[in-house]
Amino acid sequence: MPVGTRPASSFAIDLPDAVLARARAGDRSAFEQVYRRFERPVFTLALRICGDHEEASEVLQETMLKVFDRIRDFRGDSPFWAWLRQIAVNEALMKLRRGRRHADELPLEDGSEAADDLAPPPSAAADAALLQRALAALPATTRSVLWLYHAEGYTHEEIAAAMNRTISFSKSQLSRGLRRLRALLESGTGSTKEPGHA
Amino acid sequence: MPDTGPRTPPAPATWADAFAALPLEAPPRGGWETLAARLGARRHARAPLWLAAAAVALLAIALPWLVLRPVEEAPASGPEVAHAAEDPMEALLAESARLETLLAAARDDRFGSGAELALSGEIESRLATIDAALRQPGLSREQRHALWQERVAGLRTLAGIESSRRWLETQGAMYDTALVLVD
Numbered sequence: 382m383p384v385g386t387r388p389a390s391s392f393a394i395d396l397p398d399a400v401l402a403r404a405r406a407g408d409r410s411a412f413e414q415v416y417r418r419f420e421r422p423v424f425t426l427a428l429r430i431c432g433d434h435e436e437a438s439e440v441l442q443e444t445m446l447k448v449f450d451r452i453r454d455f456r457g458d459s460p461f462w463a464w465l466r467q468i469a470v471n472e473a474l475m476k477l478r479r480g481r482r483h484a485d486e487l488p489l490e491d492g493s494e495a496a497d498d499l500a501p502p503p504s505a506a507a508d509a510a511l512l513q514r515a516l517a518a519l520p521a522t523t524r525s526v527l528w529l530y531h532a533e534g535y536t537h538e539e540i541a542a543a544m545n546r547t548i549s550f551s552k553s554q555l556s557r558g559l560r561r562l563r564a565l566l567e568s569g570t571g572s573t574k575e576p577g578h579a
Numbered sequence: 580m581p582d583t584g585p586r587t588p589p590a591p592a593t594w595a596d597a598f599a600a601l602p603l604e605a606p607p608r609g610g611w612e613t614l615a616a617r618l619g620a621r622r623h624a625r626a627p628l629w630l631a632a633a634a635v636a637l638l639a640i641a642l643p644w645l646v647l648r649p650v651e652e653a654p655a656s657g658p659e660v661a662h663a664a665e666d667p668m669e670a671l672l673a674e675s676a677r678l679e680t681l682l683a684a685a686r687d688d689r690f691g692s693g694a695e696l697a698l699s700g701e702i703e704s705r706l707a708t709i710d711a712a713l714r715q716p717g718l719s720r721e722q723r724h725a726l727w728q729e730r731v732a733g734l735r736t737l738a739g740i741e742s743s744r745r746w747l748e749t750q751g752a753m754y755d756t757a758l759v760l761v762d
Contacts, residue, residue, distance in 0.1 A: 391603055409615070416611050424606035434607075441606055445614050447707065471710060479679045504590035506597040513601060532598040545672075545713070559594065 391422040392466040423469045429528040430473040444469045486522035505566040515565035526554040671727040678734035
């Protein structure tokens with residue numbers, strides 16, 4: 382992703398200082414305000430990574446429990462939403478690992494990648510239902526890389542660190558994933574699969 | 580005259596635009612109520628330090644095969660672990676993944692005594708701290724190895740707690756009762 386063009390994350394919600402202060406003091410109604418503001422971004426992120434509604438619900442619960450357990454440790458070095466998002470990403474990736482789906486990724490290729498990474502998506506990407514089906518048809522780990530990079534604005538370094546993988550792994554999954562996503566959208570079905578992969 | 584026909588949304592200029600245009604997904608109803616109940620249970624279940632220490636002592640006595648086995652002696656079996664056995668770091672990663680799978684399969688969050696929840700929560704917080712440390716750039720191999728060792732040790736303790744709870748259940752006992760007996 383070119384420098385300076387990070388997308389606006391759906392997590393980028395300003396939390397009033399007063400609500401944050403009350404939540405840090407253990408105020409239950411402030412907790413609920415935090416939950417209500419962030420439940421959809423957390424659930425959406427978890428669904429994109431895990432690909433399963435039940436698992437995404439569990440990630441939402443565990444994320445919020447950890448947020449409230451550790452909210453006194455939030456030092457304000459970064460926006461509150463970014464701090465919360467990092468917890469959500471960690472929880473979702475942990476869920477993915479527990480499900481033994483790190484193998485659920487596109488195989489690496491021999492270098493000739495990234496040729497069309499910067500090309501605009503096909504016009505079919507404007508069809509939300511089709512795009513969602515195509516994303517759902519990708520292997521979970523590949524989809525996670527795409528989502529973290531293009532929807533959340535993570536760098537390859539950040540993705541590699543979050544997944545305990547290499548930067549080249551992140552780059553390769555992004556390139557192959559975009560190619561697959563483009564093919565799925567252009568086929569118009571959102572469900573084309575390469576042989577031998579989920 | 581205005582065009583009243585169906586409009587095709589404009590093609591997104593970038594993948595980021597395409598993803599950002601997707602609607603947010605709605606979680607199932609009742610999520611906050613479930614969370615509030617769990618928060619309430621945790622608040623009442625916070626155990627003092629002596630109780631956590633007693634729990635660790637119980638685990639050390641009852642489950643030495645889980646708690647006291649040196650981290651470096653992780654069993655290696657099967658072709659996929661053969662390579663891991665050659666590299667201590669790979670062995671730790673494999674052991675970590677195995678324990679996480681075991682915990683995911685064995686856990687039942689619907690049940691649990693106060694002491695168990697409190698102790699598990701403390702260990703999970705420690706694991707999260709370790710995970711955060713592992714994400715820091717510029718760690719040496721020795722530092723990463725030490726952190727992964729600590730992570731595996733924490734997961735083993737969690738597995739020990741879960742195993743202990745399951746065993747106590749078969750005896751018709753509760754975790755808290757066992758803690759009192761130890762103390």
